[in-house]
Amino acid sequence: MWKRxxxxxxxLVFAFPxxxxxxxxxxxxxxxxxxxxxxxxxxNQYRTIEYEPQNSALVGFSFKINMHFIFVRTGCDVxxxxxxxxxxxxxxxxxxxxxxxxxxxxxxxFRFPLREVGEFYMGTGVVYYIGDVKYKLITSESSSETxxxxxxxxxxxxxxxxxxPFARLYMEWQYHDSRSEAVINTEGNTYNDHHIDFSGxxxxxxxxxxxx
Numbered sequence: 001m002w003k004r005x006x007x008x009x010x011x012l013v014f015a016f017p018x019x020x021x022x023x024x025x026x027x028x029x030x031x032x033x034x035x036x037x038x039x040x041x042x043x044n045q046y047r048t049i050e051y052e053p054q055n056s057a058l059v060g061f062s063f064k065i066n067m068h069f070i071f072v073r074t075g076c077d078v079x080x081x082x083x084x085x086x087x088x089x090x091x092x093x094x095x096x097x098x099x100x101x102x103x104x105x106x107x108x109x110f111r112f113p114l115r116e117v118g119e120f121y122m123g124t125g126v127v128y129y130i131g132d133v134k135y136k137l138i139t140s141e142s143s144s145e146t147x148x149x150x151x152x153x154x155x156x157x158x159x160x161x162x163x164x165p166f167a168r169l170y171m172e173w174q175y176h177d178s179r180s181e182a183v184i185n186t187e188g189n190t191y192n193d194h195h196i197d198f199s200g201x202x203x204x205x206x207x208x209x210x211x212x
Contacts, residue, residue, distance in 0.1 A: 032206025101131035148196035152178025
């Protein structure tokens with residue numbers, strides 16, 4: 001995936017060399033909100049599971065540096081539970097499941113200025129997670145809670161629309177691939193068998209203000 005993404009970026013740069021003539025240097029701070037479907041990605045561990053997936057609302061900020069046709073970006077996102085996962089069968093031994101988390105992504109990639117409209121951008125990077133999981137096993141009378149930490153890779157692509165000289169609206173899609181070590185025991189064994197999966201697609205809408 002990394003190699004394919006890099007190849008696409010290189011092809012775009014050589015296919016549209018005129019973008020280099022219109023690139024500028026900015027430092028921007030942004031605020032955004034977004035949504036994630038199937039938070040926790042339970043089907044990744046239980047292929048035949050039937051369940052109602054968790055939906056999450058995300059709120060965060062970003063810090064972006066543009067250097068000609070390259071950008072570097074980081075920030076922080078906080079996920080809130082809109083509805084927790086409800087398991088409809090006993091395949092996983094989990095009855096209910098909800099995941100809250102904080103993530104810190106870091107991206108580097110290419111930007112393609114679109115004259116006076118704004119810019120298109122795409123990049124890859126790494127992401128760090130701290131997650132709080134509340135779950136109830138079928139064999140348990142009460143819910144339990146645990147923390148999970150993870151690191152993974154991420155991909156972002158989006159577009160910015162200029163509304164005034166120093167401010168832009170942006171829309172973007174992110175995909176994260178990240179899983180923790182096994183932290184939950186669902187089998188009644190002496191070892192943990194369930195890891196927390198932060199992987200999934202995210203859609204964001206935000207505003208970016210360029211201070212330089």
